[in-house]
Amino acid sequence: MKRLNSQLQEDGCPLELILLIRTLLAGCKEISFRVSQGELAGVLGSTLSDNVQGERQKKLDVISNQILKDILSESGYVKALSSEEEDTVVGCNPDGKYLVSIDPLDGSSNIDINSLIGTIFSIQHAPQWMEPDDPQAFLQPGTQMVAAGYVLYGPSTVLVLTTGRGTHGYTLDKTHGGFLLTRPNIRVPEQTQEFAINASNQRHWEKPMQDYIADLLAGKDGPRGKDFNMRWIAAMVGDIHRILSRGGLFTYPFDYREPNKPGKLRLLYEANPMAFLMEQAGGEASTGTQRIMEILPTEIHQRVPVIMGSKEEVAMCLEYHNREAN
Template sequence: MKRLNSQLQEDGCPLELILLIRTLLAGCKEISFRVGQGELAGVLGSTLSENVQGETQKKLDVISNQILKDILSESGYVKALSSEEEDTVVPCHPEGKYLVSIDPLDGSSNIDINSLIGTIFSIQHAPQWMDADDPEAFLQPGAQTVAAGYVLYGPSTVMMLTTGRGTHLYTLDKTHGGFLLTKGNIQIPEQTQEFAINASNQRHWEKPMQDYIGDLLKGEDGPRGKNFNMRWIAAMVGDIHRVLTRGGIFTYPYDNREPNKPGKLRLLYEANPMSFLIEQAGGMAWTPEKRIMEIMPTEIHQRVPVIMGSKQEVEVCLEYHTKAKKD
C-alpha cells in the first residue's frame, strides 16, 4: 500500500505542506491513543467551563485542543491557528507559511458513549503582510484552501484528505504508526436513498426543509417515488464519512430558535473543510443560497446552514428552497 508521503508527492504538494500535514497527524495519533484508552486515561466526562461557542467542554475536547495547539505551534510551519475551542486566533510562528483551522474533537456528545468522534482541519496560505495574531488573516473563502481533511477515531483510525487532487482515504497502521492509502480518488454516488438530519429539530426548520424531508419520509408513495433511510450519528465527521463512503445527503439547516444564528456548524472548522472533501469527491456542498466554498467569512466563528453530499440529491433539496422564494 502507498504511504501518505508518496501520495502527497504524487499530488504535487510542496515539501513544507507535506511536513505540516505529517505534524498535524502526529497530534491526531496522540489523540487516537487517548481516545482508545477512554476511562483508563481519565479523559471522559465534562469540565466545568464553556468554550467560546457557549458549549460545555468535555475533558477530551480540552486535551485534544492542547495537543494540536502545542504540536502545530512548535512546528515552525504555522503562522497562526484558529480553533473552535479558542476565543481568538493563536499566533504560532511569525515566518510560518500556513494558517490552520481545527475542530479538535468533533462529536463531543459521543465521547462518553464510545461512539464516533474525529478531528477536522483545513490549511490555507498565510498572508505574510499580516500579523500572526490578526484574525482577519483567516477571513478567506474556502476556495483558497490548500488542504483539508478529518481523522475519524472509530474501530480503526482513518483519515480523509484532499489537497485539491481528489479525496483519498488513509488508514492508520498501528503496527508501524503510519497512514497508508487504502482508497484513492473516492467518488460519491450521484443518487442516494439515505439522508442525515437531526429530525428532533423538525418543528424549528424553515418550510422548504420541512417540505423536503416530509417528502422523503413519504417514501415510494410520495412525490420522490422511492423509500429513503435516515441515518444520524450526531457527529458531522461520522455522518460525512458515511456520505463519502457510500453516498447520501447531510444537512444541518437553519432553524428559528435563535434567529441571529444562521446555523449550528462553523464555516471555518466544519463547513469549509468538509465541502472541499465533498466537492473533490464529485459531490455538492451548499447553503440554501450559495456554494459554501464561495462564502467570504466575516469572523472566525461564523456559522452557516449546510446541505452537502450526493450531487443529484443536493440539487433536489435546493430546488425546494428556490421554489419557496418564487412562491
C-alpha cells in the same frame, strides 16, 4: 500499499505543506491513543467550563485542543491557528507560511458512549503582511484552502484528505504508526436513498426544508416515488464519512431558534473543510442559497446552514429552496 507521503508527493504538494500535514497527523495519532484508552486514562466526562461557543467542554475537547495547539505552534510551519475551542486566533511563527483551522474533537456528545468522534482541519496560505494574531487573516473563502481533511477515531483510525487533487482515504497502521492509502480517489454516488438530519429540530426549520424532508419520509407513496432511510450519528465527521463511503445527504439547516446564528455548524472548522472534501469526491455542498466554499467569512466563529452530499440529491433539496425563493 502506498504511504501518505508518496501520495502527497504525487499530488504535487510542496515540501513544507507535506511536513505540516505530517505534524498535524502526529498530533491526531496522540489523540487517537488517548481516545482508545477512554476511561482507563480518566479522559471521559465534562469540565466545569464552556468554550467560546457557549458549549460545555468535555475533557477530551480540552486535551485534543492542547495537543494540536502545542504541536502546530512548535512546528515552525504555522503562522497562526484558529480553533473552535479558542476565543480568538493563536499566533505561532511570524514566518510561518500557513494558517490552520481545527475542530479538535468533533462529536463531543459521543465521547462518553464510545461512539464516533474525529478531528477536522483545513489549511490555507498565510498573508505575510498580517500579524500572526490578526483574525482577519482567516477571513478567506474556502476556495483558498490548500488542504482539508478529518481523522475519524473509530474501530480503526482513518484519515480522509484532499489537497485539491481528489479525495483520498488512509488507514492508520498501528504496527508502524503510518497512514496507508486504502481508498484512493473516493467518489460519492450521485444518487442516494439515505439522508442525515437531526429530526428533533423539525418544528424549527424553514418551510423548504420542512417540505423536502416530509417528501422523503413519504417514501414510495410520496412525490419522490422511492423509500429513503435516515441515519444520524450526532457527529458531522461520522455522517460525512458514511456519505463519502456510500453516498447520502447530510444537512444541518437553518432554524428559527436563534436567528442571529444562521446555523449550528462553523464555517471555518466544519463546513468549509467538509465541503472541500465533498466537492473533490464529486459531491456538492451548499447553504441552501450559495456554494459553501464561496462564502467570504465575516468572523472566525461564523456559523452557516449546511446541505452536502450526493450531487443529485443536493440539487433536489436546493430545488425546494429555489421554489420558495421564487
